Amino acid sequence: MLDQPAWSIASQLPLSVTGLCFNAGDTVLIDRLDLEVSHQGVTVLMGPNGAGKSLLVRLLHGLIQPQSGSIMWNGKRCSPATRLHQAMVFQKPVLLRRSVAANIDFVLGLKGRATLARRDELLMQANLSDKASQPARALSGGEQQRLALARALASNPEVLFLDEPTASLDPSSTQAIETAIGAASERGVKVILVTHDAGQARRLATDVVFIHRGSVAEHCSADVFFQQPASAVARDYLAGKLVI
Secondary structure, three states, rough: OOOOOOOOOOOOOEEEEEEEEEEEEEEEEEEEEEEEEOOEEEEEEEEEOOOHHHHHHHOOOOOOOOEEEEEEOOOOEEHHHHHEEEEOOOOOOOOOOOOOOHHHHHHHHHHHOOOOOHHHHHHHHHOHHHHHOOOOHHHHHHHHHHHHHHHHHHHHHHEEEEEEOOOOOOHHHHHHHHHHHHHHHHHHOOEEEEEEOOHHHHHHHOOOEEEEEOEEEEEEEEHHHHHHOOOHHHHHHHOOOOOO
């Protein structure tokens, strides 16, 4: 069995974002954004290209600092201590120049959980057991992303950020990633997922945050969002229309 979290409800929740702003020169990228997330499950961020989804998760994870506004995790500002309980997987896998197994061992060692059993369980879940001794960067794109996700889960995070983790992957790799996401969520990990894939969002989302022009246009349960979206931009987006 994979390690079970020592918490039943992520201690970092609720997440409260107020008046968040981020500009690049004179260009407004995040515009007075407000967001409240207080429950478990998979929160999916959707919206057109350039809406600010990827930037938002980097801000939430503390990789970038906003010009103004606040990000509060269970009443505390985002800090290096906060990030110790979080993990992030990017669209393009970032892997160490080591073997597949050594990538997992590195994180387990940092967390004081370096055991062969734990490493082997993570590799098995990622379907990478037979590639443990291979160089990580020699893996296919889908295999690299599965390794990146397994390495993120090795830290036993309370919050897991995923930024388009299956973009350009084949259906088999996408299915493996989605299965791992679902399993993590069922174990109590709070997942915040950026995706442009409406089918993926339907399969995984507990709730959907629709981002448009750097602000939250709509936030509701996945069932409500896909059956009866309240905002015109979300309706157009789901209908396949161009949303600018």
